[in-house]
Amino acid sequence: MCERCVKGSRECTYPEPRPKTRPRSSKSDAAQPATTIAEESSREEETAKSPTKAGSTEVLKDGGKGKKPDLGSRKKARGKGAACRKQDVHGHKQPIPSIEQTRQDLGIRESPETDGSGPLSASQAGSRNCRHLDILTSESSMSPDTISLSHLPQHERMYLEYLREHITYHHYFFRNDANDFIHNILIEHALSYEPLLNAVVGFAAFHATLAKKEGKIQDFLGYYNKAVSLLLKSLVGGQRHTEAMLLTILQLATFEEYLGDWVNLIGHQKAAFSMLTEFYSADSIMENELGRKILAWYARFDLFTGFMSGYETVLGREWLGANERYHTEQAQRYPDDTHLQIEAAIASHRVMALDMALLFGKLKTGNIALPNFRRENDVLGARMRHWKQSLEPLLTDERYLVTSFEGAPKPDPDDIVDPYRPGGLLGGPLFQMNLVLIDWLGTSIMHAYQTALMLQQPPPRGLPDTALELCRLFETVEYWSGSHAGSILSAQAGIGIAALFLPKDERHTMWCRRKLATIEGQGHTYPPAFRAKMAALWGTTEILHWWLPNDEGYPPIVRSIHSFSEDRTPKPGSQPTEDLRSMKGLFDKLDIQDWKDARRRQSGLGCVGRRAGSAS
Secondary structure, rough: OOHHHHHHHOOOOOOOOOOOOOOOOOOHOOHHHHHHHHHHHHHHHHHHHHHHHHHHOOOOOOOOOOOOOOOOOOOOHHHHOOOOOOOOOOEOOOOOOOOHHHHHOOOOOOOOOOOOOOOOOOHHHOOOOOOOOOOOOOOOOOOOOOOOOOOOOHHHHHHHHHHHHHHOHHHOOOOOOOOOOOHHHHHHOOOOOHHHHHHHHHHHHHHHHHHHOOOOOHHHHHHHHHHHHHHHHHHHHHOOHHHHHOOOOHHHHHHHHHOOOHHHHHHHHHHHHHHHHOOOOOOOOOOOOOHHHHHHHHHHHHHHHHHHHHHOOOHHHHHHHHHHHHOOOOOOOHOOOOOHHHHHHHHHHHHHHHHHHHHHHHHHOOOOOHHHHHHHHHHHHHHHHHHHHOOOOHHHHHHHHHOOOOOOOOOOOOOOOOOOHHHHHHHHHHHHHHHHHHHHHHHHHHHHHHHHHHHOOOOOOHHHHHHHHHHHHHHHHHHHOOOOOHHHHHOHHHHHHHHHHHOOOOOHHHHHHHHHHHHHHHOOOHHHHHHHHHHHHHHEEEEEEEOOOHHOOOOHHHHHHHHHHHHHHOOOHHHHHHHHHOOOOHHHOHHHHHHHHHHHHOOOOOOOOOOOOOOO
């Protein structure tokens, strides 16, 4: 029985059963997602063959024959993999640093299987008190400390150890991960499917490269290219679709989002949707942790692309409705389990965001009359306010309110917010609620803004208040010494939304520019459309190159990533794809001069450091 079930005095379902999947499709049907992946990924093959163009390492030609590697007999010859054959952008061989030196540079301790000492890793520091995990291919589940990596080549093992030590669920933009999914289920599936292994290792190598002063794009790009190449071979080769394939697509889509490549992201989203609906129904996906995490992972991309493009989401409401019912029932059944209360709040917020995307999408396509839209939109606004009010007992629990910011940077007299307001941050098991609140504030801003656009009204006067509260919470998370690794990356979408609605004076503008530079310095690239719109809004073209003057805080590795992303920008595609690329859902009908005038009128609102409510 897992520890959390003992504490909650409930029946333990460890390990959870595998859900009843939908009938497998025929071979011809099974090849369907390959079309999307092939269309969106064909140039990755060219990238892999052309290190001069993309700064990529050579993608290995072995593997790709469709056989699942045996965990006990993986050939150590794979040590000659992409990460070990480094070349510079001109094709010249570079000296490879020793494993020991690289470990020291990245701050990786020895694997727990050979060492057992040292500080808690990212996986250990997470919520490891719940162990009712389900692994599809095994009858028993493993903790991160017992998943053996000894059979892997050294560089792959090193990067997976980096993932254990330094990568948290925040890097994946998850809002909660009580079962430590990325260090357990994801790694176990990666060890049984080589495309996923390369995708996960590449993602860890990406973050490790950013952490090094002298990191090179070649350090991670070979893994990414190999993952795409092997996945494509699996799909076009007619292999039976598996959950590991779906996880690979989702991992690659996360990579694409970091690179600012939303066009490729939507291609991976389409392939993921095809497999998700092949494996599961809205009810069966809720039967174990793997299905629930896959749904949450996919749904985030679906909502994200829907909001940014201005179109309705692909996934039907019944899926997230089932998710909300499940988590609400669990929270009601075990009211003392904090993680279950958080999961229920996240599930409810996700449904509200979906309803908002669907409602505005229907008005845009003419599928709802304006009076009906007004009525449904008013109900939605009331639901959003009630969501926040219902969580007040949790959000004001004095046991978890942070009152000390010892070790944080000194207050900046030019700051636009007060990040050190006592009780303005949640710590302990409620820390992730800070990120959920940032999501809610961002959703509130988008709801108010989109409502004004649809009804051809001026922007609500409360938008700057809400935007400043979001900024305050973001900066508090950034500066507090107890924040989880990757937290501000997880809040990147919220700060991008808030930046649109802050007063347009030098102080507020430079604050935003510094925060956006900080986020991109940690690996998340905002797309060119966002940078161009902000340049027009702020009246400066220098941010088209970099957020700060004189290349301040612009490390060489980030420059290389930007260059790589720009070189691989695809040609114009379908209208929805182009609307996503241009962020039409966010910027449609945004007249820069009108909003400048409106923001000047609102800039006199003395809302620095004040707690704001919903803008709707």
